[in-house]
Amino acid sequence: MTNQETAFHRRRKFISSLMTILTAACAVFAIVVLLIIISYIAVRGVSSLSLQFLIDTPKPVGEGGGIGNAILGSVMMTGMACIVGLPVGIGAGVYLAELGNNLFGKVVRFLADTLIGIPSIIVGIFVYTLVVLPMGRQSGLAGGVALAIIMIPIVARTTEEMIRLVPNAMREGALALGAPQWRVTWNIVLPAASTGIATGAMLAIARITGETAPLLFTALNSRFYNYYMDLPMASLTVQIFNYATGPFDVEHKMAWAATLILVGSILAINIFVRYLTRRKY
Amino acid sequence: MDNKITVSNLDFFYGKAQALYDISIKIPEREVIAFIGPSGCGKSTFLRTLNRMNDTIPDTHAKGEVIIDGENIYAGGTDVVALRRKVGMVFQKSNPFPKSIFENVAYGIRINGIHKDKADMEVRVEKALRDAALWEEVKDRLSTSAFGLSGGQQQRLCIARALAVQPEVILMDEPASALDPIATQKIEELVVELKKDYTIVIVTHNMQQAARVSDRTAFFMLGKLVEFNPTKKMFTNPDEKLTEDYITGRFG
Amino acid sequence: MEHRIIDQKLDLLRDKLLLLGGATENALHRAMRALTERDSELAQKVLAEDEIIDQMEVEIDRFSIEILALQQPAAHDLRFVISVAKITPILERIADHAGSIADAALVLNDSPQIKELVDLPLMANTAAEMLRRALDAFTAEDAAVSREVIKQDQKINEAYRRVFDELLKMMVDDSTITNSAAHLLFVGKHLERIGDYVKDICELNVYLTEAAFIKHSGEK
Numbered sequence: 034m035t036n037q038e039t040a041f042h043r044r045r046k047f048i049s050s051l052m053t054i055l056t057a058a059c060a061v062f063a064i065v066v067l068l069i070i071i072s073y074i075a076v077r078g079v080s081s082l083s084l085q086f087l088i089d090t091p092k093p094v095g096e097g098g099g100i101g102n103a104i105l106g107s108v109m110m111t112g113m114a115c116i117v118g119l120p121v122g123i124g125a126g127v128y129l130a131e132l133g134n135n136l137f138g139k140v141v142r143f144l145a146d147t148l149i150g151i152p153s154i155i156v157g158i159f160v161y162t163l164v165v166l167p168m169g170r171q172s173g174l175a176g177g178v179a180l181a182i183i184m185i186p187i188v189a190r191t192t193e194e195m196i197r198l199v200p201n202a203m204r205e206g207a208l209a210l211g212a213p214q215w216r217v218t219w220n221i222v223l224p225a226a227s228t229g230i231a232t233g234a235m236l237a238i239a240r241i242t243g244e245t246a247p248l249l250f251t252a253l254n255s256r257f258y259n260y261y262m263d264l265p266m267a268s269l270t271v272q273i274f275n276y277a278t279g280p281f282d283v284e285h286k287m288a289w290a291a292t293l294i295l296v297g298s299i300l301a302i303n304i305f306v307r308y309l310t311r312r313k314y
Numbered sequence: 315m316d317n318k319i320t321v322s323n324l325d326f327f328y329g330k331a332q333a334l335y336d337i338s339i340k341i342p343e344r345e346v347i348a349f350i351g352p353s354g355c356g357k358s359t360f361l362r363t364l365n366r367m368n369d370t371i372p373d374t375h376a377k378g379e380v381i382i383d384g385e386n387i388y389a390g391g392t393d394v395v396a397l398r399r400k401v402g403m404v405f406q407k408s409n410p411f412p413k414s415i416f417e418n419v420a421y422g423i424r425i426n427g428i429h430k431d432k433a434d435m436e437v438r439v440e441k442a443l444r445d446a447a448l449w450e451e452v453k454d455r456l457s458t459s460a461f462g463l464s465g466g467q468q469q470r471l472c473i474a475r476a477l478a479v480q481p482e483v484i485l486m487d488e489p490a491s492a493l494d495p496i497a498t499q500k501i502e503e504l505v506v507e508l509k510k511d512y513t514i515v516i517v518t519h520n521m522q523q524a525a526r527v528s529d530r531t532a533f534f535m536l537g538k539l540v541e542f543n544p545t546k547k548m549f550t551n552p553d554e555k556l557t558e559d560y561i562t563g564r565f566g
Numbered sequence: 567m568e569h570r571i572i573d574q575k576l577d578l579l580r581d582k583l584l585l586l587g588g589a590t591e592n593a594l595h596r597a598m599r600a601l602t603e604r605d606s607e608l609a610q611k612v613l614a615e616d617e618i619i620d621q622m623e624v625e626i627d628r629f630s631i632e633i634l635a636l637q638q639p640a641a642h643d644l645r646f647v648i649s650v651a652k653i654t655p656i657l658e659r660i661a662d663h664a665g666s667i668a669d670a671a672l673v674l675n676d677s678p679q680i681k682e683l684v685d686l687p688l689m690a691n692t693a694a695e696m697l698r699r700a701l702d703a704f705t706a707e708d709a710a711v712s713r714e715v716i717k718q719d720q721k722i723n724e725a726y727r728r729v730f731d732e733l734l735k736m737m738v739d740d741s742t743i744t745n746s747a748a749h750l751l752f753v754g755k756h757l758e759r760i761g762d763y764v765k766d767i768c769e770l771n772v773y774l775t776e777a778a779f780i781k782h783s784g785e786k
Contacts, residue, residue, distance in 0.1 A: 134372065202409040206472070209367060210422035210479055211399030220421070225412050499570065506571055525636040526571055549635045 071296065078293035081286040087294070091256050091272070094281045100291050102258045103272035106173065110252060110268060111242055113177030118184035119234055125185070126192025126230070131218055133193075142193075145186035156182050157247035165251055173259065173266030176252030180241040187240065191233025195226040228310040235306045239299050245270040269295050318343040318483060318513045319364065324378035326356075326363055328371070333359045335537045337378070346509045348524035348545070349517045351534035352560065357517045360534065361485050364515065365401040366394050382483070399426055402481035406488040408468035410460035410475075415452050418460045418471055419443060422479040438478060446474035447504050466497025473504065484508065486516040490523065502527045521561060525549045533557045572637045576646060579629055580705070583650050583657075586622045587701040590657045591694060593619065593664040594760065598690040601671040601753065602683055609668040609675070616665045623658040626650065642774075649774040653704070656763050656770075660697070663756040663763075670749045670756075680743045681736065685729040686750065689722050689757040696722075696764040700771065709775040712768040722761035729754045 089099030125145075129138050156179050164175040199222050207217040223230070245268075253265040254272065269291060276288035319341040326334035334356050341347050349357040362368045363376055366387060379386045387397055399422075410418050419439045429435040439456075443449040448470040452463070460471055469489060476484060486505070490498040505514055505527050518524050524531050525545060532542040533554075541548065541557045552558050559565055593612055600609035630651040633639060639647055696715050703711040733747045733754075769781045 200409070202405065202407060203411060205367065205370065205403075205405065206409040206411065206475075207421070208370060209365065209398055209403035209405075210425070210475065211395050211397075212422075212425050213395050216425050220425070221411055503571060522638050525638070545636065546632055550631060 074289060074293050074296055077286070078289035078291070081290035082293065086287070086290060090258060091275075094279075094283055098287070100269065100272055100287070100294065102255060103267040103269045103291070104294065105258065106176075106252070106255070106267040107242065107269040109262070110173055110176045110180055110248070110266060111238065113174070113262065114180035114184050114241055115234075115238065117177070118181040118237070119188060121181075122185045122188025122237070123192050123230060123234075125189035127196060127218060127223070129189065129193040130196035131214070131222070142190070145189050148182075148186040149190070152246070153179075153183055153244050154246035154249075157250045160247065161250040168263070170263075171251060171253035171265045173252055173262040173264065176248045176266055176268065177262065179247035179251045180244065183244065183247065184237045184241050187237040188234055191236065192226075192230050195229030195233060196222055198229065199225045231306050231310045235302060238302060242295065242299055242302075243270060245274055316343050317341060318382065319515075320379075320381045322379045322381070324360075324363065324376060324380060326359060326368070326376045327374060329373045333537050334363070337539050339532060339539060339542055341513065341515065342530075343513050344509055344511070345529040346505055346514045346516060346527055348528035348531045349515065349534060350519070350521055350524045350531060350560075351540075352565070353519070355534040356537040357532075357534045358487055361487055361515060361517050362403075364483070364485055365398050365403055366392075367398075367403060369394065399479050400481055401483040401485060402476035402479065403485045403487065404469070404472050404476055404489050407492055408465065408472045410463075410468050410471050413460060414457045415460050415463070415471060416456040419474050419478050422475055426479055428479065442474040442478035443471075445477050445508070446470045447500065447507075448474055464497070466493050466500060469493060469497070469501060470504070473501075477508075481512065483513045483515065486514065488517055488519060491519065498523070533560060535560070572633070572639060572643060575629075575633050575637060576639075576643060579626070579633065579647065579650055582622065582626050582629065583654065584701065584705065586619065586626060586654060586657050587697075587704075589615070589619050589622065590661045590664070591697055591701075593661045594667075594690065594694050594697065597664040597667040597671065598687065598694075600668050601674065602687055604671075604675045604679070606672055606675045609671040612668040613665055616661055619658060619661045623654050626654045630654075645774050645777060649704075649770045652770050653767050656766050660760050660763050663760050666756050667753050670753050674746055674749050677746050680746045680750075681732075683750075685725045685732070686753055686757065689725045689729070689754065689761070692718060692721050692725070693757055693760045693764065696761065697767075700764050700767045703768065704771050704774070707771070707775045709772045712771040712775075716765050716768045719761045719765050722758055726754050726758045 085097065086099040087104065088101040089097060090102045091100075092098035125141070129142060132138070133141065160175050160179040160182065164178055165171055168175070203221055203225060204217050207221045208214075212220070248268050248271050252268055252271070254275065255265045255267040257267075259266050273288050273291045273295065276284045276291060279285070317340045319339075321337055321339045321341075324334055324337040325332060337360060349361060351357050359368065363380060364382075364387075368374050368376070376388055378388075380388055382397075382401065385392075411421060413421070416439055419442050420435055423429050423435060423438055429438055440449060440453075443452065448467060451467060452471075455462075460468065463471060469492075473484075473489075490501045493501065502523065505516065508514060509529075516524075516528065528545045530543065531545045531548045533540045533548070533552075533556075535556065541552060541554045543553065547553075548557065549561060552561065593615065596608055597612050599605060600612060630647050633647050696718050699711060699715045702708075703715065730751065733751050737744050737747045766781070769779075772778060772780050
C-alpha cells in the first residue's frame with residue numbers, strides 16, 4: 034500500500050472505531066438512565082416495604098398502613114379491562130388485518146389511531162358520564178371500563194400490524210391444503226403472530242397499569258378492601274398520587290414503596306409474557 | 315387416457331389488465347405436464363387458476379371454463395375449499411408452518427377430518443413422508459421444528475404435506491428453483507415417481523428440467539398458449555418457430 | 567447416485583445396442599454357414615432378417631437423439647450415448663455385408679464348388695470372434711481388450727491377400743470358373759471390410775472408456 038493508501042486506511046479505521054464507541058455509549062447511557070431510575074425508586078422505597086405494608090389498608094398518619102387494597106383494586110380493574118379489552122382488541126386487529134382492506138377498515142383504523150392519542154383524563158370523563166352517572170356512584174366497574182377503552186385501540190392496532198407481518202406464503206400454504214379462511218387465521222396466522230400480539234397486549238397492560246387520571250372520576254379511591262365491582266375501588270396509581278401529594282414525610286416514603294411495587298409488577302408482567310410466548314418453532 | 319382437466323377459452327384479468335388470452339388445453343390423467351415460457355408469460359397465473367388460488371388476490375376475475383372431472387370449477391357455487399383439497403399446490407419457496415415436522419404434515423389431515431384416530435394419523439403422516447422420499451431423513455426427529463430442515467428437505471416436507479390430504483392433481487410452481495442441483499435432482503426424481511398416482515402440472519423456467527421430467531410440455535408467451543405437444547416432439551422438432559426460438563435460447 | 571432418471575434410459579439404450587449386436591453376429595455366422603454348407607434356404611433367411619436389423623438401427627438412432635435432447639447427459643454418459651449412436655450404423659453395415667455374403671452364397675450354391683474353402687472361413691471366424699470380443703469389451707468398457715482386437719484384423723488382411731492371389735491364379739488357369747471365383751473374391755472383400763468395421767467399433771470403445779480419439783492417430 035502506498036503512503037496515501039495507508040493514510041486513508043488509518044482514517045477509516047479511526048472513524049469506524051469512533052462511531053462504534055459513540056453508539057455503544059448511547060446504548061450504555063440509555064441503560065444507565067433506566068438503571069438509575071429503578072435503583073432510585075428501589076433505594077427510596079425499600080425501607081418502607083414490609084409484608085404488613087403489602088396487606089394493610091391505609092390508616093391515619095402515624096399508625097402505619099399499607100397498600101393492600103390498592104394492589105387488589107388495581108389487579109381487579111386491570112383484570113377486568115383485559116377480559117373485555119383483549120378479546121375485543123385482538124378481534125378488531127384480526128378483522129382489520131385479514132378483511133379490513135375496504136373503506137370501513139380505513140375509517141376504523143383512523144379512529145383507533147385518534148383514540149390512542151386522546152388524553153386519558155377525557156376517557157375518564159367520558160366513562161363518568163356513561164357509567165358513573167347512571168349508576169349513581171363511582172365503582173370499580175367504571176374504572177375497568179375506562180381502562181378497557183384505553184386498551185382496545187392499542188391492542189387492535191398492534192395486533193393488526195403483527196398479523197400483517199405474517200408472510201403471505203404461510204397463508205397460501207394453508208389455503209392450498211383446503212383450509213377455509215377462518216382456519217387459516219385461527220391455526221396458522223394467530224399462532225405465528227402470537228409473540229407480537231402478546232407484546233402488543235403487554236404494552237397495553239403496562240400502559241393502563243400506570244394510568245391515574247381515568248380512575249380519578251370513575252373508581253375514585255377507597256380506604257377499605259373492596260371485593261365488589263360496583264363500589265368505589267382503590268388503585269395503586271391513585272393511592273401513590275394521594276401519598277405523594279400528602280403533607281407528611283411518612284406518606285412520601287410509602288409513595289416510593291408503592292411506586293417500587295408498581296414498577297416491579299410491570300417488569301414481572303414483561304418477563305412472564307416473554308416466557309410464555311418464547312419461540313419454540 | 316382420460317382428460318383430468320379441460321380448459322376452454324380461458325381469459326384472466328388482474329383488474330383491467332388481461333393476463334391470459336383464450337387458453338384452451340386438455341391435461342390427461344397421471345402424466346407430468348410442464349409449463350414453460352419467458353418471465354411474465356402467464357404460466358404461473360394459469361397454474362393458479364387451476365385451484366383458484368388467484369381468488370386470494372383482490373380484483374381478479376376469469377372468463378371461460380376450467381373443467382376438472384367433469385365440473386367447471388369457475389361455476390357459481392363451487393366449493394373452493396374442496397377443490398383445493400383435490401388439487402394441491404407446492405410453491406416456489408418452501409413455506410412450512412412454524413410447527414413440528416409431524417404437525418406440518420398432520421395439519422391438512424386434521425382440518426379435513428380424514429383420519430380416524432391418533433394411530434391412523436401417525437400411519438398417514440408416515441405414508442406421506444415416505445411418498446415424498448423424506449421419511450428416512452426425518453423419522454427420528456418428527457417433533458422438531460420444520461425450520462431445522464435444509465431447503466430441499468423443507469420443499470419435500472411441503473410435498474408431503476400436500477400428499478397427506480390425498481389430492482388427485484398436484485400443481486407445482488417452480489418447486490426446485492430455490493434449490494441446489496442435488497436437491498433439485500431429488501425433487502425431479504420424486505415427480506417422475508409420483509406421476510404413477512397423481513396428475514402433475516409443473517411450472518418451470520428451466521427448460522432442461524421440463525425436458526427431463528415431463529410427458530407433455532406447454533409453451534406460453536405473453537399470456538397465450540403457443541404450443542402444447544408431447545415433450546419428445548417439443549424438444550426435437552417443435553411445430554412453432556416461436557417455440558424453437560425459445561428452446562434454443564434465441565430469446566427469453 | 568444410482569436411480570437417476572437417466573439411468574433407466576441408458577440401460578435401455580445399452581440393451582437395444584446389444585440386441586442389435588447379437589443379431590449382427592448371428593447374421594454373419596449364418597451367412598458363412600449358408601456358403602460353407604451350401605444352404606440356400608439359410609441364405610434366404612439371412613436376407614429376410616436384414617430388414618429387422620435395419621429397423622433396430624432406426625429405433626436406436628431415434629432413442630439416442632431423444633436421450634440427448636431430453637436428458638442432457640454429460641461426461642461419461644454423453645460419451646456413452648454418442649458411442650452407441652456411432653456404433654449402431656457400423657453394426658448395420660456389418661449386417662449388410664453379411665447379407666451380401668448370403669447373396670453370393672445363393673449364386674455359388676447353384677454352381678459346383680470350385681475349391682476347398684479354407685481361408686474364407688478362417689477370415690469369417692476371425693471376424694466373428696473380433697465382433698464378439700469388441701461387443702463384450704464395449705459392455706465391460708475394456709480399452710485394453712479393444713486394442714488387442716484391433717490387432718487381430720491383421721490376420722484377416724493376410725488371409726485376404728492369400729485368397730486373392732489364389733483365386734486370381736485359378737481364374738487365369740481356368741476361365742470356366744471365373745464367375746464363381748469372382749463371387750468368392752467378393753465374399754473375401756466383404757469379410758475384409760467387416761474386419762475394418764470391427765476395428766472402428768474398438769476405437770469407439772476406447773473413446774468411451776478413455777475419452778481419447780485413437781481413430782486416424784496411427785495408434786493401431
